[in-house]
Amino acid sequence: VxxxxxxxxxxxxxxxxxxxxxxxxxxxxxxxxxxxxxxxxxxxxxxxxxxxxxxxxxxxxxxxxxxxxxxxxxxxxxxxxxxxxxxxxxxxxxxxxxxxxxxSDWIGRCDYRGEWGDPVRRSLVTLKALTYAPTGGIVAAATTSLPEQLGGSRNWDYRYCWLRDATFTLQALLGTGYVDEAKAWREWLLRAVAGDPADLRIMYGLDGSRRIPEYTLDWLGGYEGSVPVRVGNAAAGQYQLDVWGEVLDGLHLAREAGLAPSQDAWDLQRALLDFLEGHWDDPDNGLWEMRGARQRFVHSKVMAWAGVDRAVRAVERHGLDGPVARWRELRDRIHHEVCERGYDTARGTFTQFYGSQGLDAALLLIPRVGFLPWHDKRVVGTVEAVQRELSEHGLLLRYRPTADGGVDGLPGGEGAFLLCSFWLADALHGIGREQQARELFERLLALRNDLGLLSEEYDTRAGRQLGNTPQAFSHVGLVNTARHLGGSPVTTRA
Known part of the structure; x- marks a missing residue:
């Protein structure tokens, strides 16, 4: 209309x-x-x-x-x-x-009462608008092929549902009073991943469909000459180990928040744990969907640990059945290996993957998922290193594409990744640098357009948003960081 x-x-x-x-x-x-x-x-x-x-x-x-x-x-x-x-x-x-x-009725149900009410409510409306009502699936963004670098080839189709969004999205919805939407998201998740846990996909169609072939629309010139324009996403077939941990964490979060108990959810968690137990040490493509060689990414191993940890907590706190002694031993083994092989003692920081010289903004999630406490010196050192080495004019890149000889296998660069900058604000707050965290968050709020929307990335030199828009991940980050800075729990205690 x-x-x-x-x-x-x-x-x-x-x-x-x-x-x-x-x-x-x-x-x-x-x-x-x-x-x-x-x-x-x-x-x-x-x-x-x-x-x-x-x-x-x-x-x-x-x-x-x-x-x-x-x-x-x-x-x-x-x-x-x-x-x-x-x-x-x-x-x-x-x-x-x-x-x-x-x-008006829907946003009136929001129970966030913090100081950033307007941007939080606008972000929640955006998340609702990105939700497909018949299934409860939430797309990553409403667009395809808006470039991460103007004139470049990093142009992807984001009109699908990524499993790793589950935990962050559930936190944002449950933390602001939207239990029905969180339930719908959980049910979409259970339907989508039903079947052999070895066949878990990193993303699905809005209806839960698994086949998302990628092809290019060569008759289109692309946004400001950025080609190719893509439909579908070849990353759907990648092996990204962290997704198993993300799903396990999301289902555990739903249980902790009091969503109606689901035997299907626990059966799925156990099946995912069985797979994870035999494959947690595999190299994979990582959460950033690297199209280069597979590596043993530290974030992937941390999320494998988190998946096992959530199963242990489910038995201990909710009385569910499972081989908890074996899971505790597996949890300890993963933790020990990550600390031994993923931490560079000379530089005082965790690295992107085992033996890497590069860093990764996803390392900021180590304390957030409870792998180590915020004030552990390894966490503080990692936060400082990531801020120092991945900052572009104060905003964070996901990683340096040229690190380790070109880790992602793609030409060109990209803008600062907005979600990662929200993670940095969370991390600064977590290690006690509250004023820095607040200043960064206020700067991120100022990057929103006239409609209060955020895309995936930001070009700090040109002063403009980049990538697909509106981006669910960016708005989830805004909501959760506002809650974190306001004192609400958005992390799992180590």
Whole structure:
């Protein structure tokens, strides 16, 4: 629904609509049926309805009309499958009123009462808007192929559900009063990952589908010349060990928060633990979906530890059944190896992977998942090293792409990753540098656009957002950091 509203005087207006399907490749047939304009091609149909006169010529649908002070002229565009009957016209102003009422009622349920109420509520609305209501799945972003570097090739399709979002998203929803949404997300998770735990995917379609082939739309020039434009995501087939830990952590968080007990959830956790027990030491592609050689990423091992730890806690706190002695021994073994092989004593920091010279912003999550306490000297040293070596004008990169000879196997660079900067604010607060944390958080809030939205990354030199938008991860980071700085628990105690 779009409404043209007259504020003063009498203004001549022009509406022009050029419809294309299949990412711009297909020009539809356009004709007037039952008082609406229909555009049809293959499986797709769109219907345009308005009270003003509309015509179509030379591939363009046009309307010319005047609007006076106090007058409202709605236009309604409806999408359907082409084989379905003509949809009933939607009354635009009534639909707008219903929509406003829904969102006002929904955000009114938010129980966050901290000092950053407006940005937190805006971020929660964004997360809700990125949720597919029929299934509860939350997409990473609403767009594809908005570049991480203008003119570069790091252009990905984010219109899918990433499992690793589960823990952070559940924290944000449960911590602000949205239990129903958290339940829907948990149920989506259980349906999506059902089956052999060895076949766990890192991402799924909104309906839980597993096959997400990647291909390019070579007839499109890309955003500001950034090609290729991609549909699908080849990373869906990667082996990313941390995902097993993320799912286990997310299900444990739901249980700790008091969501209705689910035997299916515990059965799934045990199946995932069985897989993790035999594979925790595997090299993998890491949470940043490296397209280079697999490595033993420290973050992946830490999340494997976290997955086992959550199973131990489930037995100890909730009386669930499982070989807890064996799990405790496995937890200790993973912890010992990470501290021995993933920590550089000479530099006083954990590294991106075993034997690496590079660092990784995901190392900031080590205390957050309870692997080590915030004031452990290894944590403090890692926070300082990450801030020092990965900062670009005060905001964090995920990692240095050129480290260790080009760890991600891709050309070019990228902007500062906004979620990582929220992690840094959390980490600074955690090690007692509260003023630095607050200053960084306020700076991140200032990067939001006029609608309060954040993309995935930020170009500190050009002063503009980069990457797909709006980005769920960035808004989840905003909510959780606001809660963390306000004293709410968003970490697991070591």
């Amino acid at each position: 779009r409404v043209v509203e007259g504020l003063s005087g009498r203004v001549p207006m022009v509406m022009e609509l050029i419809l294309r399907f299949d990412y711009g490749a297909v020009s539809p047939w356009v004709r007037c049926l039952d008082g609406q304009w229909s555009a049809v091609a293959g499986p797709d149909a769109a219907w345009l309805h308005s009270a003003v006169d509309i015509d179509h010529r030379d591939g363009r649908t046009n309307a010319r009309f005047d609007v006076e002070a106090g007058q409202q002229v709605p236009f309604v565009l409806t999408y359907t499958a082409s084989h379905l009957p003509t949809p009933k016209p939607v009354e635009g102003l009534a639909a707008l009123e219903d929509t406003e009422r829904f969102w």
